[in-house]
Amino acid sequence: MEDPMLRRAFCTLLIVSAVWAPALAQVADWPKRQxxxxxxxxxxxGSVDQVARILAQQLSTQLGQNVIVENRVGASGVVGTASVVNGPPDGYSFAVVFDTHAVNPSLISNIPFDTRKDVAPVILVGTAPMLLATAANSEYKTFADVVAAAKARRNVSVGSVANGSLGHLAMALxxxxxxxEWTHVPYKGGGPLMQDAVAGHVPLSIASIVVTKPHIDSKRLRPLAVTTSVRSADLPDVPTVxxxxxxxxxxxxxWGVLASAKTPPEIVRRMNDEINKALKVPEVASRLQGQGMTIVGGTPEAAAAFIDKQLTTWAQVVKENNIKAD
Structure with missing residues (x-):
């Protein structure tokens, strides 16, 4: 090849091929390797573990490959998410996260990844309302009673599952x-909170519908309002805030599924397609809805937009209310 320009072009093509060939092969044979x-x-x-296991079982069938669940816990989900975000971006590891993912950057210092830049949202699996409730014999008969007491500065106390939890932040907002005006009472999880709420030791509780509904069904707690923009199908008579x-x-x-931002976008899109398909399987949908979840699904872009809004909203609430992690 005598023409220098042709020679350079040919060499460039060889270099590009050498760089992209492994990546293309990685995408083409996913998920056959492992x-x-x-x-x-x-x-x-917990609910995150249950979501992961429900999805894993169906995805194994769809992909023709084992899909396993690994629990990596700590720092409200940061530890497990970091293991995926900072691990090999080969499409063989995804994080199943809860709403704390959007709160953590505002509460926890030195998170080992950038929540916006280093994470690729795959899908928003679903949402669920939190439920404001009170003991069956409480003075609060309606949400309007709570609002009136809070406006009158009558020392209203609200318990949540933890300091900095989404319930805590929602009530602060x-x-x-x-x-x-109300006083926040943090607990160490839903179990202790429900014990005190049922006993009337804390006048109001804010927690997920999954945690609270059994006590509504047993008539030990009275539901007052849900925090989502539409009423819950499980409690259709309970008004929204x-x-x-x-x-x-x-x-x-x-609840959502995330990947490393370095994961090939074709694999992110394929995983999104597979999870959307799984969410339409009646048994999968029924099991997820049994947790009080409204299934969402949709595109990675829609998930990213939702999570970005959550990050912005709760960062502002944390800052304005000077909320600190435990």
Whole structure:
């Protein structure tokens, strides 16, 4: 090849081929190389673990490859997410996260990844309302009673599952927007909170519908309002905060699947397609809805937009209310 320009072009083509060929092969044979891992960022038995296991079982069938669940817990989901974000971006490891993912950057210093730049949202699996409730014999008969007491500065106390939890932040947001005043009482999880709520030791509780509904069903707690913009199908008679004088208020619990931002976008898109397909399987949908979840699905772009809004909303609430992690 005598022409220098042709020679340079040919060499460039060889270099580009050498760089891209392995990546193209990686995409083409996914997921044949090895089992796919779903990292549940909270302990076994919780909602994140259950979501991961429900998806893993169906995805194994669809992909023709083992999909395994690994629990990597700590720092409200940071530890497990970091293991995926900072691990090999080969499409064989995904994180299953909870709503704390969007709160953590504002509460936890030195997170070992950039939540916006280093993470590729794959899909928003679903959302669920949090439920404000009170003991069956409480003075609060309606959400309006709570609002009136809070406006009158009558020492209203609200318990949540943890300091900095989404329930805590939702009530802080509501207080600021509505000129309300209440005292936050943090607990170490849903179990202890429900024990005190049922006994009337804490006048109000804010927790997921999954945690609270059994006590509603047993008539030991009275539901007052849900935090999502629409009513819950599980509790259709319970009003939303938004329709109770706080238009636009929406603070859902949510579950999502994430990947490293360095993962080939073709693999992210394929995983998104497979999970969307799984969410349409009646048995999968039924099991997820049994947790009080409204299934969402959709594109990676829609998931990214949702999570970005959550990050912005809760960062502002944390800052304005000077909320600190335990």
């Amino acid at each position: 089992p796919v891992k779903l990292v549940a960022v909270f302990p076994p038995g 509501l207080a600021r927007n509505g000129g309300l 938004a329709e109770s004088g706080f238009a636009g208020f929406d603070a859902p619990a949510w």
